[in-house]
Amino acid sequence: MKKISIEEELEILKSNVVEIIPEDGLYEKLKKAREEGRPLRVKLGADPSAPDLHLGHAVVLRKLKQFQDLGHQVVFIIGDFTARIGDPSGRSETRKPLTPEQVKKNALTYQEQVGKILDVSKAEIRYQEEWFGKMKLEDVLVLTSKYTIARMLERDDFAQRFKEQKPIFIHEIMYPLLQAYDSVAIKADIELGGTDQKFNLIVGREIQREYGLEPQVAMLMPILEGLDGKQKMSKSLGNYIGLTEPPNQMYGKVMSIPDELIIRYFELATELPKEEIRKIEQEMREGKLNPRDAKARLAREIVKIYHGEEASLKAEEEFNRIFRNKELPENVPEVEISEPKIWIVKLLTQVGAAKSNSEAKRLIFQGAVEIDGTRIEDINLDISIDKPFILRVGKHFFRRIKRA
Numbered sequence: 001m002k003k004i005s006i007e008e009e010l011e012i013l014k015s016n017v018v019e020i021i022p023e024d025g026l027y028e029k030l031k032k033a034r035e036e037g038r039p040l041r042v043k044l045g046a047d048p049s050a051p052d053l054h055l056g057h058a059v060v061l062r063k064l065k066q067f068q069d070l071g072h073q074v075v076f077i078i079g080d081f082t083a084r085i086g087d088p089s090g091r092s093e094t095r096k097p098l099t100p101e102q103v104k105k106n107a108l109t110y111q112e113q114v115g116k117i118l119d120v121s122k123a124e125i126r127y128q129e130e131w132f133g134k135m136k137l138e139d140v141l142v143l144t145s146k147y148t149i150a151r152m153l154e155r156d157d158f159a160q161r162f163k164e165q166k167p168i169f170i171h172e173i174m175y176p177l178l179q180a181y182d183s184v185a186i187k188a189d190i191e192l193g194g195t196d197q198k199f200n201l202i203v204g205r206e207i208q209r210e211y212g213l214e215p216q217v218a219m220l221m222p223i224l225e226g227l228d229g230k231q232k233m234s235k236s237l238g239n240y241i242g243l244t245e246p247p248n249q250m251y252g253k254v255m256s257i258p259d260e261l262i263i264r265y266f267e268l269a270t271e272l273p274k275e276e277i278r279k280i281e282q283e284m285r286e287g288k289l290n291p292r293d294a295k296a297r298l299a300r301e302i303v304k305i306y307h308g309e310e311a312s313l314k315a316e317e318e319f320n321r322i323f324r325n326k327e328l329p330e331n332v333p334e335v336e337i338s339e340p341k342i343w344i345v346k347l348l349t350q351v352g353a354a355k356s357n358s359e360a361k362r363l364i365f366q367g368a369v370e371i372d373g374t375r376i377e378d379i380n381l382d383i384s385i386d387k388p389f390i391l392r393v394g395k396h397f398f399r400r401i402k403r404a
Helices: 006-014 025-036 055-069 100-114 137-144 156-163 170-185 195-210 247-254 259-269 274-285 291-307 309-324 344-350 357-365
Strands: 019-021 041-046 073-078 124-127 190-194 217-221 334-337 341-343 369-371 382-384 389-393 397-403
Touching: 006 025, 006 055, 019 025, 019 195, 025 217, 041 055, 041 170, 055 073, 055 190, 055 217, 055 259, 073 100, 100 124, 137 170, 170 195, 190 195, 195 217, 247 291, 247 309, 259 274, 259 291, 274 291, 291 309, 334 344, 341 344, 344 357, 344 382
Parallel strands: 041 073, 041 190, 073 124, 190 217, 334 397
Antiparallel strands: 019 217, 341 382, 369 389, 389 397
8 A cells, every 4th residue: 555644544544433532642643653663553352252253343343454454553352351251331231151162162263254354464363361361360459459449330331230239240340451451461552442342442541551551542433233223233132244144145134224224334334435325325315226226235245345246246146036036045955854744833943943932933923934935824833744845934044845
């Protein structure tokens, strides 16, 4: 990338950012780094509390990529210690701790997933084990002496729980301190996070100062809403689009988002220039562009980022074949059933369309279950397996059922 001015660099890095703390901090860091002839050290941490990263994570990862493209040193921290606690941000109750085995299993996939956005050969991929694994009790006590309970209880979620007399455990109070110490360990100049991470990032600034370091600048990114259009994208809520999902599944999920999120997804989840996005927005507002066509463009752009252009075009072709032309997918998995008849609820759980009987019943009540194109509405129905049929659940689940 050609050499650009600090002002030009600042303009690139401030795009889509909600807040920078302190406001002039990024400019000062960029200026000082140039004077010292070194790159900034830019930190992002992620807890491997679930095996999949999703488009919500990608909003911040893509900002990290901008820093990398501008020649700065990005540091991605896999929170193998903090994941065992669980981030209390926005929580009204204590998270269930993960075992070290669960954390390790999830962490193994993170480097590969991050590589879909970052150039991992130029990034520092660090694990908290490097510093916390060597800490003695004395070191932990020194860390806890650098922040007060009163300050910790200023945090919104802790304050609310304290007011409602809900338990706040000591290990939860440790979470912001451990995340903050990561910034000390890697000498971060900048830390990125979602707006829900504001408290944690500010604690990082204060703990760095306590350890004699220049405080990092906190850059807060917007939270991407999930497929339901209401709550933030989350694996636990099931409203997410995973970075490693197959192209067809990724395309189909994007096509299911509410129309009012189209522009927001263009802004936060694609690489389209602002001018192009504004044009799409204006054409939809004026009725010149059907939201469905805009969404198809959005789905292509997102699939292209993670799977390439050819895969995005094939995913669109497959989607149109199934949903516009009412055809079946090219490859429908077959499931053999040994009984001559099977309860519809049991069938859904047996083929993996539902995790429980209650979920299966809910899908039927919602009108999401079809057999050979006929909607099933009776939860007590027994299905005859005398001849093969196509089971469809929702928009993306197809199985060819036949007798064993």
